[in-house]
Amino acid sequence: MSFARTDTSIVGRWWWTVDRWTLAALAVLIGIGAVLILAASPAVSERIGLGSFSLAKRQLVLLPLAGAILLACSLLSVTWVRRVGVLGLLGTLILLLATLAVGFETKGAQRWIYLAGFSLQPSEFLKPCFAIACAWLFALGKTQEGFPGTALATALFAVFAALLLAQPDLGQTFVLGVIFGVQFFLAGLPMLLVVGLAAGGLALLVGAYLWLPHVTERINLFLNPEAGDNYQVERSLQAFDHGGWWGVGPGEGRIKSVLPDAHSDFVFAVAGEELGLVVCMAIVALYGFVVLRGFARLLGEQSLFVLLAATGLLTQFGLQALINMASALHLIPTKGMTLPFISYGGSSLLALAFGMGLLLALTRRRVATGDET
Secondary structure (H helix, E strand, O other): OOOOOOOOOHHHHHHHOEEEEEEHHHHHHHHHHHHHHHHHHHHHHHOOOOOEEEEEHHHHHHHHHHHHHHHHHHHHOOOHHHHHHHHHHHHHHHHHHHHHHOOOOEEEEEEEEEEEEEEOHHHHHHHHHHHHHHHHHHHHHHOOOOOOOOHHHHHHHHHHHHHOOOOOOOOHHHHHHHHEEEEEEOOOHHHHHHHHHHHHHHHHHHHHHHHHHHHHHHHHHHOOEEEEOHHHHHHHHHHHHHOOOOOOOOOOHHHHHOOOOOOOOHHHHHHHHHOOHHHHHHHHHHHHHHHHHHHHHHHOOOOOOHHHHHHHHHHHHHHHHHHHHHHHHHOOOOOOOOOOOOOOOHHHHHHHHHHHHHHHHHHOHHHHHHOOO
């Protein structure tokens, strides 16, 4: 793709202002995800009585749509990023309420809803929309005297945290809380409140351990693997050990055939066995590059909204990747969270494409585009 610097079309201006290095890194992650879905999903498909490539087809058919969403969102001006985020949050609120009313239960949690024949997890779309809306409220609170931005952002977090806990979904609540906390801190949170938020997060974790049986079980298994069934984690670690430095080759792994969530929560273990430690480190480096490159693009940013919104999106992206990979390596208790652009999951794929498209829009060089900030 090549455009003259004098090209004033929408696509021409986009090409010279978007962060092409981040775009390339995301494209590589999507490509790796396609390879690993083809490698990991056939065994899972056969185990649940579907055709060998049924799950792979479901995921791969969504890749063009995800790419279109990412590119379309990256074309937006800052003003339209704000509008899309706020409208998306309102839509997500409706879907979350509908999920609690008519959603279906999977593994003890009611997080999914059928929409136009497609099973959708609204909480995936909540995270990027919340990051945008919360940043807007914080920015208004700082730039418009008398506007209760901080109070409204806090109320917004409380409402959505309550909806997520009602499902229950402690993992997504934790991610949402970290996004909120990081944005609050950058917006000028007093240190006393920093301590208060940390204490509140710790209290939430203790409460979840005491009153949510599946959380109790996962933490107990992490602290004492001999206390119960730790089958998936053991197979995951076995996969990394079997893969060694260079892996056994794409499609040649054996552990995935006995790893129930090889295509989703433990897809990083499939990468470890089939592609080896070197490629796994490259995947980690790609996630780190996207996050650090994003923060580097924000250096010198004058718009508080852009700074807070982009930071929220980067925090979600990096934290989600970290949780998934750390769970597969038994560094933290297991948590059902997708590896961005690599794990199986249509809702996750489309929501991440949406969020990273907004990030690309926010980090474009707006001096050259004249976009409204």
